[in-house]
Amino acid sequence: VALLDQLEVQQREVSGDGYPCGLQLKLSCLATAMHRGEPAAMLDIDPVLAQLREAITEPDFTRSLVKRLLLDNSHRVTITLTPDPELNQKMIEQEAAKLAAIKASLSAQDQQTVIKTSAALQQRQASEDDPGVLPKVGLDDVPAMAAPPSLEQSDVNAQPVAFYPQGTNGLSYQQVICALPELQQDQLPLLSLHNRLLTEVGIGQHDYLQTQSWQTRVCGGINAYSSMRGKLDDEQSISGYFTLSAKGLAARADAIDELMASTLQQPRFDEQQRIAELIARYTARTEQSVTGSGHGLAMSAACQGMSPIAHYSHSNGGLLGIQRLKALNKSLSNADAQAQLSEQLQALHQALCANPRQFLAVGEAGQQSAITAALQQHWPTSTNGDNSALKLAGIRQTARELWVCNSQVNFCAKAYPTVPAGHADAAPLTVLAGLMRNGFLHTAVREQGGAYGGGASQDSMNAAFRFYSYRDPRLCGTLDDFDQSIAWVLETRHEWRAIEEAILGVVSSLDKPSSPAGTAKQHYHDNLFGRTPQQQQRFRQAVLDVQAGDLLRVADTYLRDREASIGIVTHSGEAAQYTELCERENIRIHTL
Structure with a gap:
């Protein structure tokens, strides 16, 4: 069933x-x-x-x-794969040998043909396509901003409830939210780990296996997470929330609330062996994910000095966080370390649950009364905690790091300090990133440089402008391309067509449609952090109003002759190249 x-x-x-x-x-x-x-x-x-x-x-x-x-239908195929630590070097040598053989077989005429073809390719890449052959969408075609979803607010046992009547096709989505309290320095590194473990351990008298069966019986998924953002006008002043989220059939609303309440009130962080096994699994999975998310990790390393949230992200979810997770996993071979971690997680959980609760529910309009009754039954008035608020130390400094990982390619990033979302320059900086990506970086980093991808973005949450490359065969050349893109913006006369394309790209990302439940949840959490529909409308209109002069001004103000932070993810095979680079650019080398 x-x-x-x-x-x-x-x-x-x-x-x-x-x-x-x-x-x-x-x-x-x-x-x-x-x-x-x-x-x-x-x-x-x-x-x-x-x-x-x-x-x-x-x-x-x-x-x-x-x-x-x-x-009675037995089929078996056994495949044994043996990892080869020298595979990357062998592939490079094989490719070099193959190219050498091809070169040796070329006649003088063949060599001239290759040279001419290469020159023709460069000329083709540098040429501009005729945009007139394609249908055109202009700023006049941009519709008005969509209306926010309808919201009905109430209280249950003196706790605020936000209900969004949405077309969910018979499902209900429920969340319990608490403001993140002030945490001790040794608790912050455990926050993301706590969230991952919370729904993976037992509850009350149930061990983790029984709890998993319980979860499967009543819901379609349950998870916990924390979110943090800076103020609209100050990236150094932050706030955060802890959220427990679940979804399931509307008919199971009461059972879902019972499960969520039990999960928050009686987690089994005393299951030390289970926790150690999960952390070992997380460690292996995280290490394997570096190649797939290396550009994000490189940007996180480059931005770590831009804001408290950026520093926290790098220290806990970035490369430094992976390094710390590996160290924690190694330490858990000791029983005393397991017991200590268990106590720390329990203390952290009690701190997270001390602040008052609030609830978010999304479902069909007819489900509201059933969801309200379930909340009434399973969530008594929350105890009054100290109502403390999360505090992270302010930071605004340059960081330059290179991380040597188990990767066959490179990921490069540069970051410049800019402004938060509420600043008037946030909109032109966001458009500028699109212009640089479309007009210069795609050709230089991807087509000519050989990377799988590359671009730029304005990170208003951390008040930073970021460049990045993805699965990149180069290091120094890509960093030079980032610098040249700044010169290109300032020294090139840009057609309005290119600027309009960048503006439309930003508006498209702002207006990207979501699911009915996703729209409601996004609206609720945006409002928690002061991102109201009115503020979003102002930013959207500011994007539509960007002119060429605005782009030149912000590029000159924030990017020209400014010291950049650098984040690089690479591998030991690039040692000959990155050693000289790090000495020249004062980049610290770390090994994951």
Whole structure:
């Protein structure tokens, strides 16, 4: 029954926060269509679920499936893969040998052909395409900002509740939120770890296995996270919130609230062996993710001195955080260390739950009374804590670091201090990033430099302007391209068409559609941090009003002749190149 509920949640959920819901539905049907099945049947599984709910009443249903599909249908393929620590070097040598063989086989005429073809390619890359061959969308075509979702506010047991009536297709989404309290210095590094562990350990008298079964029975997912942001006009002044979030069938609203309340009130951080195993798993998974998210890690390293949140992100979720997680994992081979961590996590959890609670619920309009009744039953008036607020030490300084990791490629980043979201220059800086990406960086870093990707962005939360490259074969050349892009902006006459494209790109990202539930949750959390619809409308209009002179002014003010912070993720094979670079640019070398 629980598994069928999970299937129903997956079928009913209206997604679209990552990419359009319609595209997701098409992709979900693709495999069926490729095998000449009926794609529509993949979208409407209600009849199948009804049949399965009836079939599982037969005692031998599952047993017969296992026997027919697994035990009596044995197929086995065994593949043994042995890691080769010298694989990268061997591939480089093989490529060099292959190129040398090709070069040796070329006649003089062949060599001239290669030279001419290369020159023609460079000329083609440097040429400008005729934009007139494509349909044009202009600023006049930009619609008005979408209205915010409707919201109904109330109180349950003297605790505020925000309910958003949205088209959720029979699902309900619930969150309990507490403002992050003032934490001790030794508690901050454990915050993200606590959030990951909270829904993975046992509850009360239930161990983690029993708790997982409980979660599967009543909901389609439960997780905890923390969010932090700076003020609109001051990136050094921050606030944060802890959130426990769950979703499931509307009929399970009461059971979901019971699970959430128990999760917050009785977590089993005394399951020391379970916690040690999870941390070992997190460590391995995080190390493996470096190559896929190296550009984000490089930007985090470059921006670590820009704001308290940037410093926290690098120290806990960035490269320094990965290094600390590895050290913690290694220390947990000691039983005393496991016991100490268990006590620290429990103390941190008590601190997080001390502040007053507030609730967010998203569901169909007719679900409000059932959700309110569930909240009334399972969430008594919260005890009055000290109402303390999270504090992080201010920071605004340059950072230059290079991290040597288990990677076959490079990720480069530069960052310059700029302004927070509430400043008048935030809008032109955001547009400037798009102009530089479209007009210079894509060609220089990707097409000519060979990186998989590259660009620039204005990070208003941390008041920083960032350059980055993704899966990059170069180091020094890419950093030089970042500098040359600044000179290009200041010394080139930019057509209004290019500026308009950059403006439209920003507006497109601001207006990106989301799922009904995602829209409601985003609206609620934006308001927690002072990002009201009125503020967002002002920023959107400021983007639409950007002129060429604004771009030149902010580039000259914040980027010309300014000292940049640098973050690089690379590998030991680049030692000959990065050693000289680090000495010249005063970059500190770290090993992950």
